[in-house]
Amino acid sequence: MIDMTLQIIDDFNIIIQTLYILLFIVLIFFGQRIQFHLSLMEVGGVLRHLAFLKDTAIKMTIDELKKYSTDKDLNKRFERLLNSFMIMPEAADPSGIVKKIEHIVNIREARFLDDLKRLITSEIEESKVRNLSNMVEATMALNIIYKIIQHYYLLAKKTKNFFIMAQLQMIVPLIFNEAKSYLQALNAFKLGTPIGDSIGPLIVHKFIQHSDTKTIEYKKEYVKDTDVYVVERNGRIFYVIKASGPGGNVGKPGEAIKKVINSLKKKNEKIAGIIMIDAALKLEGEKTGEVAEGVGAAIGGIGVEKFKIEEIATKNKVPLYAIIIKQSLMEAITTIKKEIADTISDAINRVDRISNEELPEGNIILAGIGNTIGVP
Structure with missing residues (x-):
């Protein structure tokens, strides 16, 4: 009886070992193909x-466009707008490439708005047109x-390329989160509420409206889509610079700063420095709404406005100070969070400290960088 039991156990062990060997052989010859099909299903x-x-x-x-349009070919014309594109200029000869980029970008922006209108x-109102353009751009993304x-x-x-599929499998979770952010951004653009990226314009707006601030002059559309406030x-x-609101608009802060500096130079007035406030993408582990100070041009985008600011500041030896408010991509393009809005007073205090302690006598340029949607 015992011998029979041992024999059954031995037979069972042989079967298990055989299955393991067969599985090992299958994985050797077909493992990558199996993994490929699993990745294919996931992606x-x-x-x-x-x-x-x-x-x-x-x-x-x-649906939002239909509220303001009776065009029978709306769907067809919207599809044409959705599939429009911009070709960047040739970079083989870098000389003058920024002006070429600016030219192409200006043409694209003008045509895009004309097609939308x-x-x-x-x-x-123009502000609603700007909000609709933000919705279209988020949809395009x-x-x-x-x-x-x-x-x-x-x-x-x-x-049947396993390596392409493996790379896709690794990055699609990140891309999917980014895509969800753009969909959520549509609600903010539709309602015209400030977004996380609006924190720069929002801070300078509160700076202008502060009880300790006295407005001397308001220059509407000082340059295209950009306003300038002269305050004490x-x-x-x-000289406070922000994009014209409350529509979704980023303006031309680089052009505005350049024009202000040239104007002050003609009057032989001293420029003490430039302070720029903008949203910045946080690293994982950093807190939303964390405020940090540094030097340099705090501005994102395609690079044209940043180049103009750096060029005019370097030419005139004007120091550049930066204040950033950290947030994630989703927080930057969706309705502003309380943690971000709560940084306004801290940022204004930092502007006061920099202007009083670090900058010499002279005029100060304060630029609120970002999308001014929902900010007057």
């Missing part, structure tokens, strides 16, 4: 979710994200 699932986000964004934007048949992921997914599937605070003269 395919994310791609379907991205398609849903894209379609939802398109529907939301078209043609879709709108009702009389609406979602559309291009979906197209790029779909391209590499289909390419990997077609060529604590015995110092500030």
